[in-house]
Amino acid sequence: MLSALIQKLDLFGPLSDEARNRLRKLPARLLSVAPHDDIVREKEPRGDVRVICEGIAARTKSLDGGDRQAVLGFVLPGEVDESDPLADALDHGIVALSPVKVALLARQPFDQLLLEFPDLARAFRRMARLNEGITRMWLANMGQRAADRQTAHLLCEMQVRLCAVGMGGADWFTNPLTQEQFANVLGISAVHMNRVMQHLRELGLIRIENHVLRFPSLARIHEYAGFDPAYLMTDARVRAHEQAAE
Amino acid sequence: MLSALIQKLDLFGPLSDEARNRLRKLPARLLSVAPHDDIVREKEPRGDVRVICEGIAARTKSLDGGDRQAVLGFVLPGEVDESDPLADALDHGIVALSPVKVALLARQPFDQLLLEFPDLARAFRRMARLNEGITRMWLANMGQRAADRQTAHLLCEMQVRLCAVGMGGADWFTNPLTQEQFANVLGISAVHMNRVMQHLRELGLIRIENHVLRFPSLARIHEYAGFDPAYLMTDARVRAHEQAAE
DNA sequence: CGTCATATTGACTTTAGTCAATAGAAGTGG
DNA sequence: CCACTTCTATTGACTAAAGTCAATATGACG
Numbered sequence: 149m150l151s152a153l154i155q156k157l158d159l160f161g162p163l164s165d166e167a168r169n170r171l172r173k174l175p176a177r178l179l180s181v182a183p184h185d186d187i188v189r190e191k192e193p194r195g196d197v198r199v200i201c202e203g204i205a206a207r208t209k210s211l212d213g214g215d216r217q218a219v220l221g222f223v224l225p226g227e228v229d230e231s232d233p234l235a236d237a238l239d240h241g242i243v244a245l246s247p248v249k250v251a252l253l254a255r256q257p258f259d260q261l262l263l264e265f266p267d268l269a270r271a272f273r274r275m276a277r278l279n280e281g282i283t284r285m286w287l288a289n290m291g292q293r294a295a296d297r298q299t300a301h302l303l304c305e306m307q308v309r310l311c312a313v314g315m316g317g318a319d320w321f322t323n324p325l326t327q328e329q330f331a332n333v334l335g336i337s338a339v340h341m342n343r344v345m346q347h348l349r350e351l352g353l354i355r356i357e358n359h360v361l362r363f364p365s366l367a368r369i370h371e372y373a374g375f376d377p378a379y380l381m382t383d384a385r386v387r388a389h390e391q392a393a394e
Numbered sequence: 395m396l397s398a399l400i401q402k403l404d405l406f407g408p409l410s411d412e413a414r415n416r417l418r419k420l421p422a423r424l425l426s427v428a429p430h431d432d433i434v435r436e437k438e439p440r441g442d443v444r445v446i447c448e449g450i451a452a453r454t455k456s457l458d459g460g461d462r463q464a465v466l467g468f469v470l471p472g473e474v475d476e477s478d479p480l481a482d483a484l485d486h487g488i489v490a491l492s493p494v495k496v497a498l499l500a501r502q503p504f505d506q507l508l509l510e511f512p513d514l515a516r517a518f519r520r521m522a523r524l525n526e527g528i529t530r531m532w533l534a535n536m537g538q539r540a541a542d543r544q545t546a547h548l549l550c551e552m553q554v555r556l557c558a559v560g561m562g563g564a565d566w567f568t569n570p571l572t573q574e575q576f577a578n579v580l581g582i583s584a585v586h587m588n589r590v591m592q593h594l595r596e597l598g599l600i601r602i603e604n605h606v607l608r609f610p611s612l613a614r615i616h617e618y619a620g621f622d623p624a625y626l627m628t629d630a631r632v633r634a635h636e637q638a639a640e
Numbered sequence: 641c642g643t644c645a646t647a648t649t650g651a652c653t654t655t656a657g658t659c660a661a662t663a664g665a666a667g668t669g670g
Numbered sequence: 671c672c673a674c675t676t677c678t679a680t681t682g683a684c685t686a687a688a689g690t691c692a693a694t695a696t697g698a699c700g
Contacts (some may be wrong), residue, residue, distance in 0.1 A: 209534040212620045218534035232523065239527050239625060239639040275449045277478065283487050283529055288464035291536040291581040295656075326678060335537040337657050342680060379485055541688075570648065583689050588648060641700105648695065657686070664679070670672090 149251050152313065153199045156226030160274040167265040169334050174261065175254045181205075181244040190241035196231035196252040204324045206333070209240045217243075219333040222306075225313045231276040245322040252376030253340060281379050293374075294343045295336050300373035301352060302334065303361065305337055307378050320362040395424060395497050398559065399445050402472030406543040413511040420507065421500045427451075427490040434451040434475050436487035442498040444475035449494030450570045452579070455486045463489075465579040467529055468552075471559045477522040492570040527625050539620075543583050544591045546599060546619035548580065553609065554626050 150297040155169055164173075178201070181187055187198060187205055200223050207220040220240055223229070229242055282305075289301045298326075310321040348354045353369045355362045356357035363369045371377075400414055424447070427433055433451055434443055446469050452630075453466040466486055469475070475488055508515040528551075531600045556567040571579075577587035594600045599615045601608045609615045616622075 202679095207530075209530065211534060211538060215537055218538045219528050220533055231526070240530060250487070269652055280477070280526055283526070283533060284453075284455065284466050284486060287466055287529060287533045287536070288457060290533070292457060292462055292464045328678075338678095339658080339680085342678095343656090346680085573648095584646095585648085585690080586688055588646095589688090592648085609667075642699085644698090646695100646697075649693080651692090652690085654689070655687080658684085660682090661688100662679100662681075664677100666675105666677075669677080670674105 149176060149201060150174075150199060151294065152201055152226035153228070153251075154226075157268070157271040158276065158311075160271040160278075161267055163267060163271065164265070165269045167261075170261055170265070171268070173381060174257055175251045179250045179252060180249060181248045183244050183246055183248075185244050187242040187244055187248065187250055188238060190238075192238070192241075194237050194255070196255055197258045198242070199251040200227055200250040201251050203244060203246040205242050205244050205248050207240050208243050217332065218335065221286060222309070224309055227275070227279075228272070231279045232273065241281050244327055278381055281381070285379050290334060295334065295340060296347055297373055298334050299330070299341070299344050300348060300369055301329070301375050303348075303354065303363075304370060304373050304375040304377070305380065307361075308377050308382055309365065312382065319364075319366050320360055323356070323359050323361040395422060395447060396420075396445060398447055399474070399497075400471035400472075400561075403514070403517040406517040406524075408515055409513060410511070413507075413514045416507055416511070417514070420503055423498045425496045425498060427496060429490050429493045429494075432487060432489050433494065433496055434482075434484060434488040438484070438487075440483050440501070442501055443504050444488070445497040445499060446471050446473055447495040447497050449490060449492040451488050451490050451494050453486050454489050454627065462519055463578065464581065466533065467525065468555070470555055473521070473525075474518070477525045478519065491575055524627055527627070531625050536580060541580065541586060542593055543619055544580050545576070545590050546594060546615055547586070547621050548576070549594075549600065549607065549609075550616060550619050550621035550623070551626065553607075554623050554628055558628065565610075565612050566606055569602070569605050569607040577603065 150172055154163070154171060156261065157163055177196075181203075189199075190210060192209070202225055204225075205223040207223060208217045209220055210217050222245075223242060230238055285305075301312055306315055306323075307319070307321045310316040310324075311318070315322045317326070327341045327345060328338045330345075331338040334341070336344075345354075349356070351372070352364055353372055355364055396418055400409070400417060403409060419619075423442075427449075433446075436454070436456060448471055451469040453469060455464045455466055457464055458464070468491075469488060476484055508518065531551075536544055539547075540578075552569075553562055553565070553567045556562040556570075557564070561568045561570070573587045573591060574584045576591075577584040580589075582585070591600075595602070597618070598610055599618055601610055
């Protein structure tokens with residue numbers, strides 16, 4: 149049930165077998181959530197630790213008394229509801245974007261485990277730090293540039309991240325989002341999102357068949373988007389992993 | 395020299411006198427930086443810890459090979475260059491927005507001090523967490539809403555934060571930024587920024603004399619901006635402080 | 641007094657939003 | 671498997687927001 153989490157943590161600092169086993173044995177319940185439903189409501193008092201096992205969710209913050217819902221980032225399989233599992237509370241909500249399976253881990257034994265295994269706590273902190281970097285990149289990407297560049301950048305990021313959780317390959321990924329959801333993430337209208345997608349297709353930067361989004365040329369869309377995957381730390385994590393394997 | 399830092403840390407978790415003294419005695423140099431000059435360059439290898447003592451700086455990320463420079467957040471007096479002082483490196487630069495005085499603390503003794511005084515480390519972590527919350531709020535605020543609301547929101551935030559470092563009062567602050575800098579922060583053009591400012595003045599939401607920006611009615615601009623100061627944790631910090639004083 | 645940075649204005653272009661309608665795809669019950 | 675509903679994608683026409691270019695004030699300061 150927690151294999152996605154364990155696999156991901158492992159990339160951030162190899163876990164001992166014992167930590168791994170203890171994590172696996174934590175009291176947990178599995179929950180299915182339909183797209184558009186809340187996984188954690190904003191301002192909800194801190195409860196169980198939520199681990200996304202399957203599907204994709206988004207961190208959201210509602211504005212203007214609920215009129216708009218800003219998307220702060222994605223939560224992918226293997227990630228937890230709080231960027232820092234030791235934080236007091238969540239200042240934002242989490243909503244399912246696709247059908248999602250969530251594991252609920254009892255808070256108390258979880259916290260206990262982090263105290264017992266500093267390596268585990270460290271892996272979580274690193275994961276949190278990666279997410280902060282991604283948030284900063286989103287902030288830089290959005291608001292500063294034209295919608296088509298933003299979109300291209302987002303797609304590049306999704307390719308790398310979804311690839312890491314088995315939802316894609318070297319130049320493609322299985323797209324879990326509707327255009328309306330993309331629009332919401334970037335804060336633009338759905339109509340405009342549609343036109344941007346067409347534009348990217350006309351430029352030959354993306355191709356879509358079924359729900360597979362493919363980049364005819366990685367180099368070209370990276371260039372167009374100004375995308376440098378360094379901030380996703382894929383390399384560093386792979387390196388860490390390889391070291392661990394030795 | 396480090397009084398701003400110590401005062402701020404104190405709000406996040408009262409420091410022992412010893413921690414305070416040791417912090418004060420760290421090997422340090424003081425540096426003056428002119429507006430527009432770099433305090434930390436992006437991708438610069440990790441060096442001394444920089445503490446802003448006076449003035450205001452911004453975290454920035456350059457896009458499209460240096461054409462644009464996105465602003466990720468402010469660094470105010472008492473804050474350090476890295477949100478988490480234990481992080482490996484900085485994924486962004488820091489540039490002075492006004493004349494700034496920076497203290498450079500030798501990295502090694504600083505790290506050592508954090509290990510010796512877990513309370514100190516904890517205060518830094520809390521400060522980092524606050525900054526993450528602010529970044530998320532910026533992400534939500536920008537990109538989603540019209541420029542005049544964004545601007546109003548930013549001004550509300552600045553009032554609270556600058557007030558906390560002695561650059562303002564209950565309904566005003568000494569504005570350290572030019573309109574061009576504001577425009578850059580919000581990712582809009584300087585011309586549009588100017589028109590937005592005029593609009594806010596016409597609405598009676600702000601008033602400017604010399605470099606003092608005043609809100610004729612806190613309630614009205616908060617309402618207009620959809621601003622809720624909770625994310626700045628001013629209350630929590632004040633409470634923590636009061637408890638400490640007992 | 642002259643110079644430089646900052647703020648302001650006007651005219652015009654581009655980007656994105658809104659409204660409304662239509663076309664396609666996917667899913668459901670019979 | 672088909673008819674039907676519903677969600678998703680697409681299009682056109684029009685409006686509003688923001689950018690760009692260029693000129694002109696306004697102010698701070700040596």
